[in-house]
Amino acid sequence: MEEKRKTSLKIENLTKTYGKTTAVNDLSLDLKGGDIFGFIGPNGAGKTTTIKCIAGLLNFEKGGIQINERDSALYPDISKxxxxxxxxxxxxYDKLTGREFLYFVGRIYGMKESDVEREIDFYSKIMEFSDYMDSRTEEYSHGMKQRIVIASAFIHNPDILLVDEPMVGLDPKSGKIVKDLFVNVAREDRILFVSTHTLSLAEEMCNKIGIMDKGNLVYFGSIGDLKDKIKKNNLEEIFLEITKSND
Ligand SMILES: Nc1ncnc2c1ncn2[C@@H]1O[C@H](COP(=O)(O)OP(=O)(O)OP(=O)(O)O)[C@@H](O)[C@H]1O
Ligand SMILES: [Mg+2]
Structure with a gap:
């Protein structure tokens, strides 16, 4: 059994291009266990690209990503x-039930059957999807699908959660369930890295934020420090001020 390492995510000088488009330009940031990081920025700013690079789904030209102080390029499997x-x-997968999908994901991550079953029970209770666990996912509404997908990312007890736009299409109750789950993540010394256009969510939940604009990280730090710096009262006004050259 591998020794438990301290949770950390370090990105150093990450650059990712698609042909002539520089989607992410020389991005560096550092997070540790307990951080809830809100990654915000206009459409096309490079948020999804960054998250896919961290997740190990995209190759990049320059820079490095360290997961728990280990280079993810050298240790891709452990990092994932x-x-x-x-x-x-x-x-x-449409033809699988929610339970079958979660079981499938857990087993892919190498979990024991009894552990997957325990985690499925746990998440179906706290995310309130016990009633439809045994229906095929093709019958689910958008919010039901989203809850199962979010549970599937938690099932193997990861240290770092990368979440790209979790709130789109969720009703207030589903939104609250997801938000409560996220806040609990930090209590367990994990990192939540969440990209969102829901600025109120970022403001309420995140201890650190990063603002991306045209591939550049134009701010990284606490919302409080940013308010002092920009002299505006809420994140929406700050966001519009910082990214106004886009118009
Ligand atoms: N597969 C791709 N091929 C070519 N260009 C891409 C590809 N994916 C993204 N891009 C470009 O990279 C840039 C960053 O896109 P990205 O999807 O990372 O932005 P985003 O911040 O997630 O935006 P949104 O808020 O709309 O989700 C954009 O200019 C986009 O057009
Ligand atoms: Mg995106």
Whole structure:
């Protein structure tokens, strides 16, 4: 059994291009266990690209990513096991039930059957999907799908949760369930890295934020420090001020 390492995520000088487009330009940031990090920025700023690079789904030209102080390029499998990823468009296998999907994901991560079953019970209770666990996911509404996909990213007890736009299309109750789960993540000394356009969510939940604009990280730090610096009262006004050259 591998020794438990301190949770950390360090990105150093990450640059990712698509042809002539520089989607992420020389991005560096450092997070540790307990951080809830809100990654915000206009459409096309490079948020999803960054998250996919961290998740190990995209190659990049320059820079490095360290997961728990280990280079993810040198240790891709261990790094992926320590992370959970919720993509911006949730993917499920239509013909599997929610329970079967979670079981499948847990087993892919190498979990024992009894551990997967215990975690499925746990998440179906706290995320309130026990009633539809045994229906095929093709019958689910968007919010039901999203809850199962989010649970699937937590099932193997990762240290770092990468979540791309979790709130789109969720009703207030589903939104609250997801938010409570996220806040609990930090209590357990994990890192939550969440990209969102819901600025109120970032403001309420995150101890650190990063603002991306055209591939550049234009701010990284606490919301309080940012308010002092920009002299505005809420994150929406700050966001519009910082990214106004986009118009
Ligand atoms: N597969 C791709 N091929 C070519 N260009 C891409 C690809 N994916 C993204 N891009 C470009 O990279 C840039 C960053 O896109 P990205 O999806 O990372 O932005 P985002 O911040 O997640 O935006 P949104 O808020 O709309 O989700 C954009 O200019 C986009 O057009
Ligand atoms: Mg995106």
């Amino acid at each position: 096991k320590r992370m959970g990823y919720v993509p911006d468009s949730p993917f499920l």
